[in-house]
Amino acid sequence: MTQQATINKKQFNPQDIGVPDLSISDEQLIEQIKTQGFMAYGSIVRRYNQRMFRVARSIVTDDATAMDIVQEAHIKAYSKIELFQGKGSFAAWIASITRNEALMYIRENKREVTMGEEEQSIVESLTPSKSAESIQNQPDTVFVNSHMQTLINKNLDKLSEKFRSVFVLRAVEQFSTKETAKILNINEITVKTRYFRSKRFLRNEIQNHLGSSDLNIYEFGHKNCDIVLHNVLKALSTL
Numbered sequence: 001m002t003q004q005a006t007i008n009k010k011q012f013n014p015q016d017i018g019v020p021d022l023s024i025s026d027e028q029l030i031e032q033i034k035t036q037g038f039m040a041y042g043s044i045v046r047r048y049n050q051r052m053f054r055v056a057r058s059i060v061t062d063d064a065t066a067m068d069i070v071q072e073a074h075i076k077a078y079s080k081i082e083l084f085q086g087k088g089s090f091a092a093w094i095a096s097i098t099r100n101e102a103l104m105y106i107r108e109n110k111r112e113v114t115m116g117e118e119e120q121s122i123v124e125s126l127t128p129s130k131s132a133e134s135i136q137n138q139p140d141t142v143f144v145n146s147h148m149q150t151l152i153n154k155n156l157d158k159l160s161e162k163f164r165s166v167f168v169l170r171a172v173e174q175f176s177t178k179e180t181a182k183i184l185n186i187n188e189i190t191v192k193t194r195y196f197r198s199k200r201f202l203r204n205e206i207q208n209h210l211g212s213s214d215l216n217i218y219e220f221g222h223k224n225c226d227i228v229l230h231n232v233l234k235a236l237s238t239l
Contacts, residue, residue, distance in 0.1 A: 026090035033081055038236035041078050044094075045229045051091065051173055052098045053220040058168035059102035061157050067224060069105055073098040074232040079239065092179045099165070099183060106161075149219075155205040159198055166191055167198040 029047075032040040052073055056066035077097050084093055156164060169180045170191070177195075181188045 027086060030081060030084065030090070033078070038078065038233060038239070041074075041081075041236060042229055042233055044077070045074055045232055046225065048091070048094055049225045049228055050220045052094065053224075054168050054172055055095050055098045055165070056102045058156075058164045059099065059161050060105060065105065066102075067228060069101045070098065071228055071231050071235070073101045074228070075235050075239075076101065078232075078236055088182065089179065091173075092175065092183055095169070095173070095175070096183045152202065155202055158205070159201060163194050163198040163201070166194040167202070170195045171199070 024043075026044075026047075029040070029043050033044070049070065052070045053066055056069040056073070057063065060066050060069065073094070077094050080097075084090060156167065159167070165184060166180060169175045169183060170177070175183065177188050177191050180195075181191045184191070
């Protein structure tokens with residue numbers, strides 16, 4: 001991989017690196033990174049920051065920690081970019097790296113206290129719910145009200161990490177059942193079960209319906225994106 005000099009702070013501005021044209025594929029971006037070096041990786045940062053933040057945030061319940069995890073995941077993805085052979089989507093590949101970084105953080109630090117599977121089952125049994133068939137057949141509603149988004153975030157954090165991760169990957173990031181299973185290293189049946197249970201729990205909590213790629217949870221603002229971009233490129237310049 002091409003080695004470049006450290007970032008010239010007078011010349012580098014995070015805002016100079018915009019969101020890549022959708023006509024440019026991940027594979028093309030990767031080739032640019034291999035030939036041009038770390039500055040070309042900025043386009044990957046712009047393209048995947050939001051998704052990676054949601055993956056990290058679905059595991060840790062702290063925005064600042066999730067942001068740090070995203071930065072570390074970017075650095076690791078850059079250092080391993082040669083290993084991506086195009087088998088499966090790049091989105092799933094970088095999501096897996098992000099998840100592994102988040103799990104490593106959990107192992108190295110005090111484990112978060114969230115609602116476990118047993119406690120969650122008790123809550124579900126005490127909450128009036130519709131039949132499984134009716135829930136599966138009803139269309140999902142998109143929430144755009146900012147107050148509702150806050151409510152969703154709050155209740156999503158009540159779920160244990162295993163259910164939270166499945167919901168974010170399936171309902172928000174729109175990964176397929178197969179891709180989600182690969183990212184989380186579980187079987188597809190487990191993905192379907194956890195996705196159904198997480199949606200049922202959230203529906204019961206907020207008395208409405210969920211599940212859309214337009215669902216804006218764990219939002220990652222432009223300012224934070226610029227911060228991650230600058231920190232990642234600065235770190236990559238020293239590799």
